[in-house]
Amino acid sequence: MAPVPESAARVFGDGLEGAERFAALLERHGVERGLIGPREVDRLWDRHLLNSAVIGERIPHGARVVDVGSGAGLPGIPLAIARPDLHLMLVEPMARRVDWLDEVIEELDLDVSVLRGRAEEKAIRAEIGTVDVVTARAVAPLAKLAGWCLPLLREGGMMLALKGASARDEVARDMSAVARVGGGEPTVSECGVDLLETPTTVVIVERIRPQASAQQRRRRSAVGVRSKRTG
Numbered sequence: 001m002a003p004v005p006e007s008a009a010r011v012f013g014d015g016l017e018g019a020e021r022f023a024a025l026l027e028r029h030g031v032e033r034g035l036i037g038p039r040e041v042d043r044l045w046d047r048h049l050l051n052s053a054v055i056g057e058r059i060p061h062g063a064r065v066v067d068v069g070s071g072a073g074l075p076g077i078p079l080a081i082a083r084p085d086l087h088l089m090l091v092e093p094m095a096r097r098v099d100w101l102d103e104v105i106e107e108l109d110l111d112v113s114v115l116r117g118r119a120e121e122k123a124i125r126a127e128i129g130t131v132d133v134v135t136a137r138a139v140a141p142l143a144k145l146a147g148w149c150l151p152l153l154r155e156g157g158m159m160l161a162l163k164g165a166s167a168r169d170e171v172a173r174d175m176s177a178v179a180r181v182g183g184g185e186p187t188v189s190e191c192g193v194d195l196l197e198t199p200t201t202v203v204i205v206e207r208i209r210p211q212a213s214a215q216q217r218r219r220r221s222a223v224g225v226r227s228k229r230t231g
């Protein structure tokens with residue numbers, strides 16, 4: 001079993017035992033069920049559990065949170081363990097991963113729901129409505145992720161995209177695409193600075209206005225064409 005780092009008690013508090021049980025489940029079944037690579041087993045705590053849970057620093061008390069593309073349950077499960085005040089929903093399209101998430105939630109007795117589907121699907125959007133925070137780790141490039149996640153947020157809500165070293169390059173490349181789907185200027189923030197050897201890099205995007213419907217976009221561009229003609 002991978003040793004539990006000292007910082008785990010500070011991050012998970014009363015949830016430490018639950019975090020240890022989640023680590024043990026991932027260690028026992030994660031590779032055989034195709035959830036994590038074999039090299040990840042020795043670095044479950046730093047690279048996965050703690051790296052996920054520290055983003056709680058950016059999430060207000062009692063927030064409604066959707067984790068898009070949860071896969072093995074990251075960052076959603078560690079977040080639920082460290083922050084029982086949050087209302088969490090995990091969205092995942094792959095049946096065998098949904099089964100895994102359901103099993104973990106039952107085993108750890110967590111108050112978390114799982115939706116099977118893709119974040120951009122109409123039925124999933126209808127089921128979720130809008131929430132305060134959407135998280136995603138290793139799911140898609142920033143532009144695509146913003147198109148999927150921002151419609152799930154209320155105005156003023158935040159998308160937290162866990163990114164690695166590519167964060168600043170992705171922001172520079174994709175910021176106009178993010179603005180087109182209703183996002184504010186992305187900022188890059190480090191979480192767990194005093195806790196982790198490698199803090200978690202998070203790209204934060206606020207939803208500043210609703211995404212225009214296809215009809216509204218067509219109408220706007222028609223008005224643009226007309227005013228160019230008359231201008």
Ligand SMILES: C[S@@+](CC[C@H](N)C(=O)[O-])C[C@H]1O[C@@H](n2cnc3c(N)ncnc32)[C@H](O)[C@@H]1O
Pocket residue numbers: 068069070071072073074075091092093094097117118119120136137138139148
């Ligand atoms: C590389 S895995 C990352 C899983 C987990 N977030 C992690 O960090 O270990 C990407 C996950 O995103 C899911 N996914 C891909 N496209 C998605 C979409 N449009 N909506 C929701 N989930 C999606 C995949 O099924 C997969 O489980």
